Amino acid sequence: MLTTGDRVRDYVVDGVVGHGGSATVYRAHHADDPGAAVALKVLDDHHRDNVHLARLAREYDFAGTCRHPHIVAMTERGPYWLAMELLTGGPVSGLTDRADILVALGQIAAALDFAHSLGVVHCDVKPTNILLSEHFSDRGAVLVDFGVARALTDHLGRDITHIEASLPYTAPEVLYGRTPTAATDLYALACTAVELLTGATPFTRSTTFALADDHLRSPVPTFSRRIDWATHAFDSILAKAMAKDPELRYDTCTEFVTLITRALPV
Structure with missing residues:
Protein backbone atom coordinates (compact mmCIF):
# COMPACT_ATOMS: atom_id res chain seq x y z
CA MET A 1 0.00 0.00 0.00
CA LEU A 2 1.16 3.49 -0.84
CA THR A 3 0.78 6.35 1.60
CA THR A 4 0.19 10.07 1.18
CA GLY A 5 3.17 11.70 -0.51
CA GLY A 20 -10.29 -4.22 -5.49
CA GLY A 21 -9.24 -7.82 -5.83
CA SER A 22 -5.88 -7.05 -7.42
CA ALA A 23 -5.30 -3.29 -7.24
CA THR A 24 -5.72 -0.19 -5.13
CA VAL A 25 -7.08 3.08 -6.53
CA TYR A 26 -5.60 6.27 -5.13
CA ARG A 27 -6.46 9.91 -5.48
CA ALA A 28 -3.29 11.50 -6.85
CA HIS A 29 -2.00 14.51 -8.72
CA HIS A 30 0.75 15.14 -11.21
CA ALA A 31 3.85 16.55 -9.55
CA ASP A 32 3.87 19.49 -11.97
CA ASP A 33 0.15 20.24 -11.55
CA PRO A 34 -1.02 19.82 -7.95
CA GLY A 35 -4.51 21.06 -8.77
CA ALA A 36 -5.30 18.34 -11.31
CA ALA A 37 -6.50 15.23 -9.47
CA VAL A 38 -6.50 11.80 -11.10
CA ALA A 39 -7.44 8.29 -10.11
CA LEU A 40 -4.28 6.18 -9.94
CA LYS A 41 -4.90 2.44 -10.18
CA VAL A 42 -1.88 0.47 -8.95
CA LEU A 43 -1.58 -3.31 -9.03
CA ASP A 44 -0.73 -4.85 -5.67
CA ASP A 45 2.79 -6.28 -5.47
CA HIS A 46 1.58 -9.90 -5.53
CA HIS A 47 -0.63 -9.30 -8.58
CA ARG A 48 2.05 -7.99 -10.93
CA ASP A 49 2.10 -11.21 -12.92
CA ASN A 50 1.64 -11.52 -16.68
CA VAL A 51 -2.11 -12.11 -16.43
CA HIS A 52 -2.84 -9.01 -14.36
CA LEU A 53 -0.39 -6.83 -16.27
CA ALA A 54 -2.09 -7.84 -19.51
CA ARG A 55 -5.50 -7.10 -18.03
CA LEU A 56 -4.32 -3.64 -16.95
CA ALA A 57 -2.98 -2.93 -20.44
CA ARG A 58 -6.24 -4.14 -21.95
CA GLU A 59 -8.23 -1.83 -19.67
CA TYR A 60 -6.17 1.14 -20.83
CA ASP A 61 -6.31 0.24 -24.50
CA PHE A 62 -10.03 -0.49 -24.70
CA ALA A 63 -11.20 2.44 -22.58
CA GLY A 64 -8.75 4.70 -24.42
CA THR A 65 -10.18 3.59 -27.75
CA CYS A 66 -13.75 4.25 -26.65
CA ARG A 67 -13.65 7.99 -26.11
CA HIS A 68 -17.15 8.89 -24.97
CA PRO A 69 -18.62 11.28 -22.37
CA HIS A 70 -19.87 8.34 -20.30
CA ILE A 71 -16.77 6.15 -20.51
CA VAL A 72 -13.88 6.79 -18.13
CA ALA A 73 -11.10 8.79 -19.75
CA MET A 74 -7.59 7.36 -19.55
CA ALA A 104 -27.96 7.01 -15.66
CA LEU A 105 -29.01 3.77 -17.38
CA GLY A 106 -29.61 5.69 -20.59
CA GLN A 107 -26.15 7.24 -20.41
CA ILE A 108 -24.49 3.86 -19.86
CA ALA A 109 -26.57 2.35 -22.66
CA ALA A 110 -25.25 5.03 -25.01
CA ALA A 111 -21.69 4.35 -23.84
CA LEU A 112 -22.09 0.61 -24.44
CA GLY A 119 -16.10 -3.60 -31.87
CA VAL A 120 -15.57 -3.61 -28.08
CA VAL A 121 -17.63 -5.64 -25.57
CA HIS A 122 -17.27 -4.52 -21.95
CA CYS A 123 -18.06 -7.98 -20.49
CA ASP A 124 -18.50 -6.80 -16.88
CA VAL A 125 -21.41 -4.37 -16.72
CA LYS A 126 -22.63 -4.05 -13.12
CA PRO A 127 -23.41 -1.24 -10.66
CA THR A 128 -19.91 -1.17 -9.12
CA ASN A 129 -18.49 -0.48 -12.58
CA ILE A 130 -20.72 2.57 -13.04
CA LEU A 131 -19.52 5.66 -11.19
CA LEU A 132 -21.07 9.10 -10.85
CA SER A 133 -19.70 12.58 -11.31
CA GLU A 134 -19.58 14.68 -8.14
CA HIS A 135 -22.68 16.56 -9.25
CA PHE A 136 -24.96 14.16 -11.09
CA SER A 137 -26.51 16.87 -13.26
CA ASP A 138 -23.06 17.84 -14.62
CA ARG A 139 -21.88 14.55 -16.09
CA HIS A 155 -11.63 -15.77 -30.38
CA LEU A 156 -13.90 -15.50 -33.40
CA GLY A 157 -15.32 -18.94 -34.07
CA ARG A 158 -13.83 -20.38 -30.88
CA ASP A 159 -15.46 -20.91 -27.50
CA ILE A 160 -14.00 -19.40 -24.33
CA THR A 161 -12.85 -21.51 -21.41
CA HIS A 162 -12.57 -18.98 -18.57
CA ILE A 163 -15.37 -16.75 -17.29
CA GLU A 164 -14.23 -13.43 -15.82
CA ALA A 165 -17.57 -11.62 -15.54
CA SER A 166 -19.59 -11.28 -12.30
CA LEU A 167 -22.06 -14.15 -12.01
CA PRO A 168 -25.20 -12.20 -10.97
CA TYR A 169 -24.98 -10.35 -14.32
CA THR A 170 -23.61 -13.09 -16.58
CA ALA A 171 -25.53 -13.99 -19.74
CA PRO A 172 -26.34 -17.64 -20.49
CA GLU A 173 -24.15 -17.79 -23.59
CA VAL A 174 -21.08 -16.91 -21.53
CA LEU A 175 -21.88 -19.69 -19.07
CA TYR A 176 -22.02 -22.03 -22.05
CA GLY A 177 -18.51 -20.89 -23.03
CA ARG A 178 -19.51 -18.88 -26.07
CA THR A 179 -17.80 -15.68 -27.14
CA PRO A 180 -19.41 -12.52 -25.64
CA THR A 181 -21.17 -10.12 -28.00
CA ALA A 182 -22.99 -6.81 -27.68
CA ALA A 183 -26.05 -8.83 -26.60
CA THR A 184 -24.03 -10.07 -23.63
CA ASP A 185 -23.57 -6.51 -22.37
CA LEU A 186 -27.28 -5.88 -22.92
CA TYR A 187 -28.16 -8.83 -20.68
CA ALA A 188 -25.84 -7.51 -17.95
CA LEU A 189 -27.31 -4.02 -18.31
CA ALA A 190 -30.79 -5.47 -17.85
CA CYS A 191 -29.65 -7.24 -14.66
CA THR A 192 -28.10 -3.97 -13.52
CA ALA A 193 -31.33 -2.08 -14.24
CA VAL A 194 -33.32 -4.56 -12.15
CA GLU A 195 -30.92 -4.19 -9.24
CA LEU A 196 -30.94 -0.40 -9.34
CA LEU A 197 -34.72 -0.20 -9.64
CA THR A 198 -35.74 -2.98 -7.23
CA GLY A 199 -32.79 -3.39 -4.87
CA ALA A 200 -31.78 -6.90 -6.00
CA THR A 201 -30.52 -8.63 -9.12
CA PRO A 202 -33.03 -10.77 -11.08
CA PHE A 203 -31.58 -14.02 -9.75
CA THR A 204 -30.40 -14.12 -6.15
CA ARG A 205 -29.78 -17.72 -5.15
CA SER A 206 -26.81 -18.09 -2.84
CA THR A 207 -24.73 -20.84 -4.44
CA THR A 208 -22.71 -20.51 -7.62
CA PHE A 209 -24.34 -23.56 -9.19
CA ALA A 210 -27.89 -22.43 -8.40
CA LEU A 211 -27.28 -18.89 -9.63
CA ALA A 212 -25.75 -20.14 -12.88
CA ASP A 213 -28.66 -22.56 -13.32
CA ASP A 214 -31.14 -19.69 -12.97
CA HIS A 215 -29.41 -17.74 -15.73
CA LEU A 216 -29.43 -20.81 -17.94
CA ARG A 217 -32.91 -22.21 -17.29
CA SER A 218 -35.19 -20.12 -15.05
CA PRO A 219 -37.73 -17.71 -16.53
CA VAL A 220 -36.97 -14.04 -16.21
CA PRO A 221 -38.70 -12.82 -13.02
CA THR A 222 -41.76 -10.60 -13.27
CA PHE A 223 -42.30 -7.62 -11.02
CA SER A 224 -45.70 -6.12 -11.88
CA ARG A 225 -47.55 -8.28 -9.35
CA ARG A 226 -45.28 -7.51 -6.41
CA ILE A 227 -44.04 -3.94 -6.94
CA ASP A 228 -46.61 -1.20 -7.22
CA TRP A 229 -44.73 0.93 -9.78
CA ALA A 230 -43.77 -1.98 -12.05
CA THR A 231 -45.92 -2.37 -15.14
CA HIS A 232 -46.69 -5.39 -17.32
CA ALA A 233 -44.80 -3.62 -20.09
CA PHE A 234 -41.72 -3.51 -17.86
CA ASP A 235 -41.96 -7.28 -17.39
CA SER A 236 -42.23 -7.85 -21.13
CA ILE A 237 -39.33 -5.53 -21.97
CA LEU A 238 -37.14 -7.19 -19.37
CA ALA A 239 -38.01 -10.65 -20.65
CA LYS A 240 -36.79 -9.72 -24.12
CA ALA A 241 -33.63 -8.02 -22.86
CA MET A 242 -32.79 -11.14 -20.84
CA ALA A 243 -33.83 -13.74 -23.39
CA LYS A 244 -31.77 -16.94 -23.09
CA ASP A 245 -31.00 -16.72 -26.81
CA PRO A 246 -28.92 -13.57 -27.45
CA GLU A 247 -30.37 -13.32 -30.97
CA LEU A 248 -33.80 -12.61 -29.42
CA ARG A 249 -32.68 -9.60 -27.37
CA TYR A 250 -32.96 -5.95 -28.41
CA ASP A 251 -30.62 -4.68 -31.10
CA THR A 252 -29.12 -1.98 -28.87
CA CYS A 253 -28.83 -1.11 -25.21
CA THR A 254 -30.38 2.28 -25.90
CA GLU A 255 -33.52 0.66 -27.32
CA PHE A 256 -33.92 -1.35 -24.11
CA VAL A 257 -33.49 1.61 -21.75
CA THR A 258 -35.72 3.85 -23.87
CA LEU A 259 -38.52 1.28 -23.63
CA ILE A 260 -38.29 0.77 -19.87
CA THR A 261 -38.15 4.54 -19.36
CA ARG A 262 -41.43 4.87 -21.26
CA ALA A 263 -42.94 1.94 -19.37
CA LEU A 264 -42.24 3.19 -15.85
CA PRO A 265 -43.78 6.09 -13.93
CA VAL A 266 -41.29 8.67 -12.65
Missing part, protein backbone atom coordinates in the same frame (compact mmCIF):
# COMPACT_ATOMS: atom_id res chain seq x y z
CA ASP A 6 4.47 8.53 -2.15
CA ARG A 7 5.20 8.82 -5.86
CA VAL A 8 4.43 6.60 -8.81
CA ARG A 9 6.62 8.08 -11.51
CA ASP A 10 5.29 11.66 -11.93
CA TYR A 11 2.20 11.18 -9.74
CA VAL A 12 1.98 12.02 -6.04
CA VAL A 13 -0.46 10.03 -3.91
CA ASP A 14 -3.03 12.05 -1.93
CA GLY A 15 -5.02 9.18 -0.41
CA VAL A 16 -6.84 5.89 -0.98
CA VAL A 17 -10.08 5.84 -2.99
CA GLY A 18 -10.77 2.12 -2.92
CA HIS A 19 -9.35 -1.37 -3.16
CA THR A 75 -4.57 9.62 -18.99
CA GLU A 76 -1.42 7.51 -18.90
CA ARG A 77 -0.22 3.95 -18.35
CA GLY A 78 2.87 2.58 -16.66
CA PRO A 79 4.04 -1.02 -16.32
CA TYR A 80 1.79 -1.75 -13.32
CA TRP A 81 -0.43 1.32 -13.00
CA LEU A 82 -3.01 3.46 -14.79
CA ALA A 83 -3.82 7.15 -14.42
CA MET A 84 -7.38 8.09 -15.34
CA GLU A 85 -10.01 10.68 -14.60
CA LEU A 86 -11.18 10.82 -10.99
CA LEU A 87 -14.92 10.32 -10.43
CA THR A 88 -16.01 11.41 -6.97
CA GLY A 89 -19.78 10.86 -6.94
CA GLY A 90 -19.66 7.24 -5.80
CA PRO A 91 -21.26 4.20 -7.45
CA VAL A 92 -24.53 4.42 -9.33
CA SER A 93 -26.20 2.39 -6.57
CA GLY A 94 -26.18 5.59 -4.54
CA LEU A 95 -28.97 7.02 -6.69
CA THR A 96 -32.41 6.77 -5.10
CA ASP A 97 -34.64 8.72 -7.46
CA ARG A 98 -36.12 6.53 -10.21
CA ALA A 99 -35.87 9.29 -12.79
CA ASP A 100 -32.14 9.72 -12.06
CA ILE A 101 -31.60 5.96 -12.24
CA LEU A 102 -33.22 5.83 -15.66
CA VAL A 103 -31.12 8.78 -16.85
CA ASP A 113 -23.62 1.10 -27.88
CA PHE A 114 -20.70 3.36 -28.78
CA ALA A 115 -18.20 0.76 -27.59
CA HIS A 116 -20.04 -1.92 -29.56
CA SER A 117 -19.88 0.25 -32.68
CA LEU A 118 -16.10 0.16 -32.30
CA GLY A 140 -24.09 11.78 -14.76
CA ALA A 141 -22.90 8.18 -14.93
CA VAL A 142 -19.62 6.87 -16.30
CA LEU A 143 -18.71 3.31 -17.25
CA VAL A 144 -15.37 2.12 -15.81
CA ASP A 145 -13.15 -0.98 -15.67
CA PHE A 146 -12.57 -2.40 -19.13
CA GLY A 147 -10.18 -4.96 -17.66
CA VAL A 148 -12.07 -7.99 -19.00
CA ALA A 149 -13.34 -6.30 -22.16
CA ARG A 150 -12.96 -8.12 -25.47
CA ALA A 151 -12.86 -7.14 -29.10
CA LEU A 152 -15.73 -8.62 -31.07
CA THR A 153 -13.11 -10.33 -33.22
CA ASP A 154 -11.39 -11.98 -30.24
Whole structure:
Protein backbone atom coordinates (compact mmCIF):
# COMPACT_ATOMS: atom_id res chain seq x y z
CA MET A 1 0.00 0.00 0.00
CA LEU A 2 1.16 3.49 -0.84
CA THR A 3 0.78 6.35 1.60
CA THR A 4 0.19 10.07 1.18
CA GLY A 5 3.17 11.70 -0.51
CA ASP A 6 4.47 8.53 -2.15
CA ARG A 7 5.20 8.82 -5.86
CA VAL A 8 4.43 6.60 -8.81
CA ARG A 9 6.62 8.08 -11.51
CA ASP A 10 5.29 11.66 -11.93
CA TYR A 11 2.20 11.18 -9.74
CA VAL A 12 1.98 12.02 -6.04
CA VAL A 13 -0.46 10.03 -3.91
CA ASP A 14 -3.03 12.05 -1.93
CA GLY A 15 -5.02 9.18 -0.41
CA VAL A 16 -6.84 5.89 -0.98
CA VAL A 17 -10.08 5.84 -2.99
CA GLY A 18 -10.77 2.12 -2.92
CA HIS A 19 -9.35 -1.37 -3.16
CA GLY A 20 -10.29 -4.22 -5.49
CA GLY A 21 -9.24 -7.82 -5.83
CA SER A 22 -5.88 -7.05 -7.42
CA ALA A 23 -5.30 -3.29 -7.24
CA THR A 24 -5.72 -0.19 -5.13
CA VAL A 25 -7.08 3.08 -6.53
CA TYR A 26 -5.60 6.27 -5.13
CA ARG A 27 -6.46 9.91 -5.48
CA ALA A 28 -3.29 11.50 -6.85
CA HIS A 29 -2.00 14.51 -8.72
CA HIS A 30 0.75 15.14 -11.21
CA ALA A 31 3.85 16.55 -9.55
CA ASP A 32 3.87 19.49 -11.97
CA ASP A 33 0.15 20.24 -11.55
CA PRO A 34 -1.02 19.82 -7.95
CA GLY A 35 -4.51 21.06 -8.77
CA ALA A 36 -5.30 18.34 -11.31
CA ALA A 37 -6.50 15.23 -9.47
CA VAL A 38 -6.50 11.80 -11.10
CA ALA A 39 -7.44 8.29 -10.11
CA LEU A 40 -4.28 6.18 -9.94
CA LYS A 41 -4.90 2.44 -10.18
CA VAL A 42 -1.88 0.47 -8.95
CA LEU A 43 -1.58 -3.31 -9.03
CA ASP A 44 -0.73 -4.85 -5.67
CA ASP A 45 2.79 -6.28 -5.47
CA HIS A 46 1.58 -9.90 -5.53
CA HIS A 47 -0.63 -9.30 -8.58
CA ARG A 48 2.05 -7.99 -10.93
CA ASP A 49 2.10 -11.21 -12.92
CA ASN A 50 1.64 -11.52 -16.68
CA VAL A 51 -2.11 -12.11 -16.43
CA HIS A 52 -2.84 -9.01 -14.36
CA LEU A 53 -0.39 -6.83 -16.27
CA ALA A 54 -2.09 -7.84 -19.51
CA ARG A 55 -5.50 -7.10 -18.03
CA LEU A 56 -4.32 -3.64 -16.95
CA ALA A 57 -2.98 -2.93 -20.44
CA ARG A 58 -6.24 -4.14 -21.95
CA GLU A 59 -8.23 -1.83 -19.67
CA TYR A 60 -6.17 1.14 -20.83
CA ASP A 61 -6.31 0.24 -24.50
CA PHE A 62 -10.03 -0.49 -24.70
CA ALA A 63 -11.20 2.44 -22.58
CA GLY A 64 -8.75 4.70 -24.42
CA THR A 65 -10.18 3.59 -27.75
CA CYS A 66 -13.75 4.25 -26.65
CA ARG A 67 -13.65 7.99 -26.11
CA HIS A 68 -17.15 8.89 -24.97
CA PRO A 69 -18.62 11.28 -22.37
CA HIS A 70 -19.87 8.34 -20.30
CA ILE A 71 -16.77 6.15 -20.51
CA VAL A 72 -13.88 6.79 -18.13
CA ALA A 73 -11.10 8.79 -19.75
CA MET A 74 -7.59 7.36 -19.55
CA THR A 75 -4.57 9.62 -18.99
CA GLU A 76 -1.42 7.51 -18.90
CA ARG A 77 -0.22 3.95 -18.35
CA GLY A 78 2.87 2.58 -16.66
CA PRO A 79 4.04 -1.02 -16.32
CA TYR A 80 1.79 -1.75 -13.32
CA TRP A 81 -0.43 1.32 -13.00
CA LEU A 82 -3.01 3.46 -14.79
CA ALA A 83 -3.82 7.15 -14.42
CA MET A 84 -7.38 8.09 -15.34
CA GLU A 85 -10.01 10.68 -14.60
CA LEU A 86 -11.18 10.82 -10.99
CA LEU A 87 -14.92 10.32 -10.43
CA THR A 88 -16.01 11.41 -6.97
CA GLY A 89 -19.78 10.86 -6.94
CA GLY A 90 -19.66 7.24 -5.80
CA PRO A 91 -21.26 4.20 -7.45
CA VAL A 92 -24.53 4.42 -9.33
CA SER A 93 -26.20 2.39 -6.57
CA GLY A 94 -26.18 5.59 -4.54
CA LEU A 95 -28.97 7.02 -6.69
CA THR A 96 -32.41 6.77 -5.10
CA ASP A 97 -34.64 8.72 -7.46
CA ARG A 98 -36.12 6.53 -10.21
CA ALA A 99 -35.87 9.29 -12.79
CA ASP A 100 -32.14 9.72 -12.06
CA ILE A 101 -31.60 5.96 -12.24
CA LEU A 102 -33.22 5.83 -15.66
CA VAL A 103 -31.12 8.78 -16.85
CA ALA A 104 -27.96 7.01 -15.66
CA LEU A 105 -29.01 3.77 -17.38
CA GLY A 106 -29.61 5.69 -20.59
CA GLN A 107 -26.15 7.24 -20.41
CA ILE A 108 -24.49 3.86 -19.86
CA ALA A 109 -26.57 2.35 -22.66
CA ALA A 110 -25.25 5.03 -25.01
CA ALA A 111 -21.69 4.35 -23.84
CA LEU A 112 -22.09 0.61 -24.44
CA ASP A 113 -23.62 1.10 -27.88
CA PHE A 114 -20.70 3.36 -28.78
CA ALA A 115 -18.20 0.76 -27.59
CA HIS A 116 -20.04 -1.92 -29.56
CA SER A 117 -19.88 0.25 -32.68
CA LEU A 118 -16.10 0.16 -32.30
CA GLY A 119 -16.10 -3.60 -31.87
CA VAL A 120 -15.57 -3.61 -28.08
CA VAL A 121 -17.63 -5.64 -25.57
CA HIS A 122 -17.27 -4.52 -21.95
CA CYS A 123 -18.06 -7.98 -20.49
CA ASP A 124 -18.50 -6.80 -16.88
CA VAL A 125 -21.41 -4.37 -16.72
CA LYS A 126 -22.63 -4.05 -13.12
CA PRO A 127 -23.41 -1.24 -10.66
CA THR A 128 -19.91 -1.17 -9.12
CA ASN A 129 -18.49 -0.48 -12.58
CA ILE A 130 -20.72 2.57 -13.04
CA LEU A 131 -19.52 5.66 -11.19
CA LEU A 132 -21.07 9.10 -10.85
CA SER A 133 -19.70 12.58 -11.31
CA GLU A 134 -19.58 14.68 -8.14
CA HIS A 135 -22.68 16.56 -9.25
CA PHE A 136 -24.96 14.16 -11.09
CA SER A 137 -26.51 16.87 -13.26
CA ASP A 138 -23.06 17.84 -14.62
CA ARG A 139 -21.88 14.55 -16.09
CA GLY A 140 -24.09 11.78 -14.76
CA ALA A 141 -22.90 8.18 -14.93
CA VAL A 142 -19.62 6.87 -16.30
CA LEU A 143 -18.71 3.31 -17.25
CA VAL A 144 -15.37 2.12 -15.81
CA ASP A 145 -13.15 -0.98 -15.67
CA PHE A 146 -12.57 -2.40 -19.13
CA GLY A 147 -10.18 -4.96 -17.66
CA VAL A 148 -12.07 -7.99 -19.00
CA ALA A 149 -13.34 -6.30 -22.16
CA ARG A 150 -12.96 -8.12 -25.47
CA ALA A 151 -12.86 -7.14 -29.10
CA LEU A 152 -15.73 -8.62 -31.07
CA THR A 153 -13.11 -10.33 -33.22
CA ASP A 154 -11.39 -11.98 -30.24
CA HIS A 155 -11.63 -15.77 -30.38
CA LEU A 156 -13.90 -15.50 -33.40
CA GLY A 157 -15.32 -18.94 -34.07
CA ARG A 158 -13.83 -20.38 -30.88
CA ASP A 159 -15.46 -20.91 -27.50
CA ILE A 160 -14.00 -19.40 -24.33
CA THR A 161 -12.85 -21.51 -21.41
CA HIS A 162 -12.57 -18.98 -18.57
CA ILE A 163 -15.37 -16.75 -17.29
CA GLU A 164 -14.23 -13.43 -15.82
CA ALA A 165 -17.57 -11.62 -15.54
CA SER A 166 -19.59 -11.28 -12.30
CA LEU A 167 -22.06 -14.15 -12.01
CA PRO A 168 -25.20 -12.20 -10.97
CA TYR A 169 -24.98 -10.35 -14.32
CA THR A 170 -23.61 -13.09 -16.58
CA ALA A 171 -25.53 -13.99 -19.74
CA PRO A 172 -26.34 -17.64 -20.49
CA GLU A 173 -24.15 -17.79 -23.59
CA VAL A 174 -21.08 -16.91 -21.53
CA LEU A 175 -21.88 -19.69 -19.07
CA TYR A 176 -22.02 -22.03 -22.05
CA GLY A 177 -18.51 -20.89 -23.03
CA ARG A 178 -19.51 -18.88 -26.07
CA THR A 179 -17.80 -15.68 -27.14
CA PRO A 180 -19.41 -12.52 -25.64
CA THR A 181 -21.17 -10.12 -28.00
CA ALA A 182 -22.99 -6.81 -27.68
CA ALA A 183 -26.05 -8.83 -26.60
CA THR A 184 -24.03 -10.07 -23.63
CA ASP A 185 -23.57 -6.51 -22.37
CA LEU A 186 -27.28 -5.88 -22.92
CA TYR A 187 -28.16 -8.83 -20.68
CA ALA A 188 -25.84 -7.51 -17.95
CA LEU A 189 -27.31 -4.02 -18.31
CA ALA A 190 -30.79 -5.47 -17.85
CA CYS A 191 -29.65 -7.24 -14.66
CA THR A 192 -28.10 -3.97 -13.52
CA ALA A 193 -31.33 -2.08 -14.24
CA VAL A 194 -33.32 -4.56 -12.15
CA GLU A 195 -30.92 -4.19 -9.24
CA LEU A 196 -30.94 -0.40 -9.34
CA LEU A 197 -34.72 -0.20 -9.64
CA THR A 198 -35.74 -2.98 -7.23
CA GLY A 199 -32.79 -3.39 -4.87
CA ALA A 200 -31.78 -6.90 -6.00
CA THR A 201 -30.52 -8.63 -9.12
CA PRO A 202 -33.03 -10.77 -11.08
CA PHE A 203 -31.58 -14.02 -9.75
CA THR A 204 -30.40 -14.12 -6.15
CA ARG A 205 -29.78 -17.72 -5.15
CA SER A 206 -26.81 -18.09 -2.84
CA THR A 207 -24.73 -20.84 -4.44
CA THR A 208 -22.71 -20.51 -7.62
CA PHE A 209 -24.34 -23.56 -9.19
CA ALA A 210 -27.89 -22.43 -8.40
CA LEU A 211 -27.28 -18.89 -9.63
CA ALA A 212 -25.75 -20.14 -12.88
CA ASP A 213 -28.66 -22.56 -13.32
CA ASP A 214 -31.14 -19.69 -12.97
CA HIS A 215 -29.41 -17.74 -15.73
CA LEU A 216 -29.43 -20.81 -17.94
CA ARG A 217 -32.91 -22.21 -17.29
CA SER A 218 -35.19 -20.12 -15.05
CA PRO A 219 -37.73 -17.71 -16.53
CA VAL A 220 -36.97 -14.04 -16.21
CA PRO A 221 -38.70 -12.82 -13.02
CA THR A 222 -41.76 -10.60 -13.27
CA PHE A 223 -42.30 -7.62 -11.02
CA SER A 224 -45.70 -6.12 -11.88
CA ARG A 225 -47.55 -8.28 -9.35
CA ARG A 226 -45.28 -7.51 -6.41
CA ILE A 227 -44.04 -3.94 -6.94
CA ASP A 228 -46.61 -1.20 -7.22
CA TRP A 229 -44.73 0.93 -9.78
CA ALA A 230 -43.77 -1.98 -12.05
CA THR A 231 -45.92 -2.37 -15.14
CA HIS A 232 -46.69 -5.39 -17.32
CA ALA A 233 -44.80 -3.62 -20.09
CA PHE A 234 -41.72 -3.51 -17.86
CA ASP A 235 -41.96 -7.28 -17.39
CA SER A 236 -42.23 -7.85 -21.13
CA ILE A 237 -39.33 -5.53 -21.97
CA LEU A 238 -37.14 -7.19 -19.37
CA ALA A 239 -38.01 -10.65 -20.65
CA LYS A 240 -36.79 -9.72 -24.12
CA ALA A 241 -33.63 -8.02 -22.86
CA MET A 242 -32.79 -11.14 -20.84
CA ALA A 243 -33.83 -13.74 -23.39
CA LYS A 244 -31.77 -16.94 -23.09
CA ASP A 245 -31.00 -16.72 -26.81
CA PRO A 246 -28.92 -13.57 -27.45
CA GLU A 247 -30.37 -13.32 -30.97
CA LEU A 248 -33.80 -12.61 -29.42
CA ARG A 249 -32.68 -9.60 -27.37
CA TYR A 250 -32.96 -5.95 -28.41
CA ASP A 251 -30.62 -4.68 -31.10
CA THR A 252 -29.12 -1.98 -28.87
CA CYS A 253 -28.83 -1.11 -25.21
CA THR A 254 -30.38 2.28 -25.90
CA GLU A 255 -33.52 0.66 -27.32
CA PHE A 256 -33.92 -1.35 -24.11
CA VAL A 257 -33.49 1.61 -21.75
CA THR A 258 -35.72 3.85 -23.87
CA LEU A 259 -38.52 1.28 -23.63
CA ILE A 260 -38.29 0.77 -19.87
CA THR A 261 -38.15 4.54 -19.36
CA ARG A 262 -41.43 4.87 -21.26
CA ALA A 263 -42.94 1.94 -19.37
CA LEU A 264 -42.24 3.19 -15.85
CA PRO A 265 -43.78 6.09 -13.93
CA VAL A 266 -41.29 8.67 -12.65
